[in-house]
Structure formats: C-alpha cells, structure tokens
Amino acid sequence: MSNIEYSVVVSVYKSEDSLKLLCERLTAVFHSFNSSWELILVNDCSPDGSWDVCRALALEDRRVTAINLTNNFGQHSAAMCGFAHAKGEYVITMDDDLQHPPEEIVKLAKTIKEGGFSVVYGQYNRRKYKWYKNIPSVVLNQLISKITGSGYIATTFRILKRSVAEKLVNFKQHNVIVDVLIKDVVSKRDVGHVVVEHHEREIGTSSYSYKKLFLHALNMIFNYTIWPLRLGTILGLVLSALSILLGIYYLVDYFIRRVPVAGFTSLIVIMTFLFGTILFVLGVIGEYLGRIFLNINQKPQYYVKEICKKNE
Numbered sequence: 001m002s003n004i005e006y007s008v009v010v011s012v013y014k015s016e017d018s019l020k021l022l023c024e025r026l027t028a029v030f031h032s033f034n035s036s037w038e039l040i041l042v043n044d045c046s047p048d049g050s051w052d053v054c055r056a057l058a059l060e061d062r063r064v065t066a067i068n069l070t071n072n073f074g075q076h077s078a079a080m081c082g083f084a085h086a087k088g089e090y091v092i093t094m095d096d097d098l099q100h101p102p103e104e105i106v107k108l109a110k111t112i113k114e115g116g117f118s119v120v121y122g123q124y125n126r127r128k129y130k131w132y133k134n135i136p137s138v139v140l141n142q143l144i145s146k147i148t149g150s151g152y153i154a155t156t157f158r159i160l161k162r163s164v165a166e167k168l169v170n171f172k173q174h175n176v177i178v179d180v181l182i183k184d185v186v187s188k189r190d191v192g193h194v195v196v197e198h199h200e201r202e203i204g205t206s207s208y209s210y211k212k213l214f215l216h217a218l219n220m221i222f223n224y225t226i227w228p229l230r231l232g233t234i235l236g237l238v239l240s241a242l243s244i245l246l247g248i249y250y251l252v253d254y255f256i257r258r259v260p261v262a263g264f265t266s267l268i269v270i271m272t273f274l275f276g277t278i279l280f281v282l283g284v285i286g287e288y289l290g291r292i293f294l295n296i297n298q299k300p301q302y303y304v305k306e307i308c309k310k311n312e
Helices: 019-032 050-060 075-085 102-114 131-148 162-168 178-185 210-224 227-256 264-296
Strands: 006-012 037-043 064-069 090-094 119-124 158-161 191-196 304-309
Touching (some): 006 019, 006 050, 006 075, 006 102, 019 037, 019 050, 037 050, 037 075, 050 064, 050 304, 075 090, 075 178, 090 102, 090 162, 102 119, 102 158, 102 191, 158 162, 162 178, 210 227, 210 264
Parallel strands (some): 006 090, 037 064, 119 191
Antiparallel strands (some): 090 158, 119 158
C-alpha cells in the first residue's frame, strides 16, 4: 500500500445502492492495466444507509478506506478530505452515482501521463441529465470558467497529480470550491482535457435540487469574486448620474417653462428606490462580512467522525 499509483476519491451522498457496483467496476478497471490503487469513500453525512455500505466495503477490501464526516459539508469539502488521505501518485475524483463510468478512467490516466499535464478534466461528449437539469449544470460550469478566468470547463470527473492534491489541502477556508483552487495552483497550460462518456443515472435519484445549485452558485460568486461589490458601485454611479440629470431637468423646467416641480409623489418614489438600493448594497456587504466572520472564526472545512479500514 506504500506504492499506490492511483487514489480514487468519491464523495458519497445518498448512494447506498450504487457503491458496491462502483467498487466492483473500479476493481475490474485497475486490474485490466495492472495498477495499484485505493478507493477513498467520504460519506458526507448521508441520511440513508450509505455509511453502512462504505464501512462494509472497507472491512472487505484493504484497498478501500471509508471516512464518515460529522455533518454535511458539501461535495467539494468532502473531496478535500479525500485529498488529505490519498496516498496515490495520481488522484482521481468522480461521482458516486455511476454517471462517470469507471472504465473512462483509462482515458484520464493516459492523457495526464502522455500529455505531461498536472490536471486533466473529463469533458462529456453528451450530458445525460434531464434537459431541465442540464441547463443549470451548464450555467454553473460557465460560471466557474468566468470566475477562474481559465477559459476551460471544469467537471468533477478529473485526475490530478499528488503534488497538486497536496497543495490543495493547504487551503482551509470554509465553502471551498476545488476547481477555483486548482486554477490558483496550476497553470492553464498544465491543464488537459479528454472527451469521456457520461451515462444516465440508473440507480437512485440525484440529490442536487435547484436550491442547492443556486446556493452553490452564490457560494462561488461571494467566496471568489467581488462582482456584487462592483455591481453596487456601478449601481451607485448610475443612480448618482440619474439624480444629477433629474435635478438639471427640474431646474430647466422650472426656470424656462415655469412648471412647478412635482412634490410628494416624486419624492416618495425616489426615496423608496434609493432606500431599496441602499439596503441591497448593504446586503451584499453583509454577505462578504459574514464569510469573513466564518473564516476568521475558523469554521471547519470538514470534520471527520470516523475512519474505517481493514487491518493489514
């Protein structure tokens, strides 16, 4: 186990029925090209029987490590936990629902070795989500691309060198996004891509609701950009310019046309609009202050409750 070539990190949530099959298919894949490997299952406080399955797999196979988190910290935090326990020369991340076919790992491994890359993302030839769930998924990927400024599409089916994983675990902030951190520690020219298949989910249902996707997008925006603050600045400048123009209009109207300036109604409308804008900007600032507060008070990225592994 000291010379492991591949570590497969899987964030587990509501996948009790697919984990055993995932492990069997991974065993067949790595046996096919005769490579040493390990599987790290990080149970993100799943409410079903996923932890029992993870624990059973770990007790059956010494290559499997099961980690149980105390609370639901999110997929990216669970992946960071897996990185911290990975021992392989290469670290692979994939979903727990078999929509990432284990057999496609061969393409990732070949690309990172032959291309000399530090990170390789699997790019789906066609996403097998329902059309109404495919749209927010595409939007999120485009959002990550804009935030990182990388220009490439990031997916959760990826392979990275151990040296990259070791750099990532040094980031301890709350609400982490793995792909944004990868952009910070890996040059764009060292990131590769390979087309992989994406299968329909045949076991269980997706745990990603529109609410979770929306909150995930907000976390990315507020944790890694200052776009909302810039929006508040632009909004303030626009309103200032409009108020100046409105003042000029009323002066011209009064002195030239001798039209009296409208009073109560226009005043109430303007005040309501300005107060609403002020509250919006204060809310944006509050979001940033709240995140600063969480990081200063060192809210944990994740916390391990239990680790299960078969004795050597």
